[in-house]
Amino acid sequence: MKRKSLVLPVVAGLLAPVLVACGGSDGSSGSGDAIVVGTTDQFTTTKESPAPLDPAFAYDTGSWNILRQSLQTLMHVPRGGGAPVPEAASNCRFSDNQNESYRCELRDGLKFPGGADITSKDVKFSIERVLDINSEAGAVGLLANIDTIETPSDAEVIFHLKTPDATFPYKLSTPIAGIVDPESYDGKKLRDGFEVNGSGPYSFKAEVKGDRIVKAVFTKNDSYKGDLKLRNTKVELRSYPDAAAMGKALDSGEIDVMSRTMSPEQIEQMAAQPKDSIALTEMPGLEIRYLAFDTDEPAVKEKAVRQAVAALVDRGQIASEVYGSTAEPLYSLIPATVTAHTNSFFNKYGEPDRAEAQRLLEEAGVQTPVKFTLNYTTDHYGEATVKEFETLKKQLNSSGLFDVDTKGAEWSKFRPAQTRGDYAVYGMGWFPDFPDPDSYIAPFLDTDNFLNAPYANKKVIGNLIPQSRREAERSAAAKSFVEIQDIVAEDVPVLPLWQGKQYVAAADDISGVEWALNPSGELLFWELGTGSAV
Incomplete structure (x- = not known):
């Protein structure tokens, strides 16, 4: 069956999907087979860029796409946009009238991959690490307004800001504020290479050839405690040299989904001559x-x-x-x-x-x-x-x-x-x-x-x-x-x-695509499934 492009408008700068989801399935991927996503993003280590997946260094859509799946943040922007809501936190709020003091309480049961409990001190460590490293290439500016961080208890963290900032909850939802394990990350220097250890919805493993990632595997983290609902158990991200190679992989069934970065000609051809087995989704x-x-x-x-x-x-x-x-x-x-x-x-x-x-x-x-x-x-x-x-x-x-x-x-x-x-x-x-x-x-x-x-x-x-x-x-x-x-x-x-x-092309048995692309251009893997979207 041919599928039409879906146009999802923006309201007040936020993504607001208009597609009504169908019922009849829990949408989960029961077989355990991976959903395979293609990308033209290249993940490379060099002398000048030794730590492309360290949250203190990474500041491009491709790297943030990986970190978004594997690190947990206190807040996240909910499906379709809107004000941030708690993720690793159970609740967060400004505790003053000037938007200068922001207080969060952590969820119960948060754990790092090694099994250690996550406490407010780990949150403090993760944020102060970014500020201490102060990488010119990174997104440290998002956190530069933090004056001090207080941890009154293992479950409570308070950010005292230098100046009022109503956007601070949004900043705590970005990968720069990802919670990292002090046992795996040095507080004063970057972590070279392609390893990521976090408490996010997926565990991450990279297949590397030379200095490049050729495939990244995201496997459901059974210890994950947070606000996100996963509709699959495994996603693979495969890197291609160009849009044409990625498109051929989608046509052949080698991959199920592609987004970054399709060529304009590719998009226009798919819109003008839709294929029976592939759906093109258009976003704002x-x-x-x-x-x-x-x-x-x-x-x-x-x-x-x-x-x-x-x-x-x-x-x-x-x-x-x-x-x-x-x-x-x-x-x-x-x-x-x-x-x-x-x-x-x-x-x-x-x-x-x-x-x-x-x-x-x-x-x-x-x-x-x-x-x-x-x-x-x-x-x-x-x-x-x-x-x-x-x-x-x-x-x-x-x-x-x-x-x-x-x-x-x-x-x-x-x-x-x-x-x-x-x-x-x-x-x-x-x-x-x-x-x-x-x-x-x-x-x-x-x-x-x-x-x-x-x-x-x-x-x-x-x-x-x-x-x-x-x-x-x-x-x-x-x-x-x-x-x-x-x-x-x-x-x-x-x-x-x-x-x-923004565009996503996917095999027509993949659901949740209309929710998967966020305003930052990242593909939220947990939204992808087989069967009806929920």
Whole structure:
């Protein structure tokens, strides 16, 4: 039977599925056979990236996808989105009126894989370990607002924050806050390699060849105590070199599910010519792509240069010619599907305008053509990235105002070089750490930003971001976010390009797919099953 694409809209920035599940089955995988998931994500250890699966270091969707299944966090975002709910905790709450003190009580019976009980001291160790290691490549900025951690009893942990932060429960739901075993993780240094020991819903084992994972096996953790309900007993994750190879594996039945990263052509073909045995599920667009600028680099230090790029880039051409129906132009860091979005870049620059770009450069006394290299990663966001950057190059160079080149590198080399500040201009993608506008702003503009970027706006850091976090009712923070987006359009430390939809393709006997992809682009394995979804 042919299956139609399912479009799941976003409400207030959260995933809100509209598919009504069918009854008649408990949806569990009774045979014990693994559900096999394909990915083009590459998991590699290098000298510069020795610990890709350490929660203190990992900060990309592929690695977080593994950690999400195997580590437990105090909170988690429930199926379909919404405010975080307890996971390893039995309950959590702000214990003051200022959102500066957050108290959690642990569930009974939590255990590490070796059988040791998990206590509040282990939670404290896990969080303080991230802060002490302070990896530039990691997501330490999410936890940087923690002042002290108190453990009044084995079951109780209290986080005292430096400033009010209504988004803190979301941050405790991310893999950076995963609870790790002090017997397996050093408190002061990263854990090299591919081992993960946690109390999450699955135990994890990697099959490694050389310095790469070729297959990862996730087996139901019988000792797991938490809020998640597993619909299978085993999932295998297999890595493929490209979308075409992954697609062939799905067609042949070698894998059951694929998501990251299908090519635009693959998606459009599957939508136009659906196959009897495969269903394509479409999810809302929470992924964004952007250019980032090292504002200390001479080539782009002058604001007028960055503004001229913003005035020339044709987002519509990139979306239509490179990504087709899978992407839409984006004129702000906050995508159009998220509350507080405003088209700041379009409001300031309008349609691509060479005359405006020339005026900006001339008034600033910038000599043309301006030369720099557009850097991108060749293997992390899909093969269309090459065409995207060639299109950007042509757009800028055809104006006569720029003389730019392009250069690609594997993610394992690209990310360390970007963090070091080796690139003046580079392209990256972003899924939100959690479904809130803050997750499209603070990671780029706050202190301890994940780009390790030199750009710092005092009003954004000292006033607007803290002001937005004081609002427990998140819609009340919209005014601050709108002002931040306008500042970004003026200063252009980053240049949003497009936002993309998310897709999962699966064999038609796999259920739960519509619930499995979360706002961060991670596939929640426990939602996958055979039979009817529940």
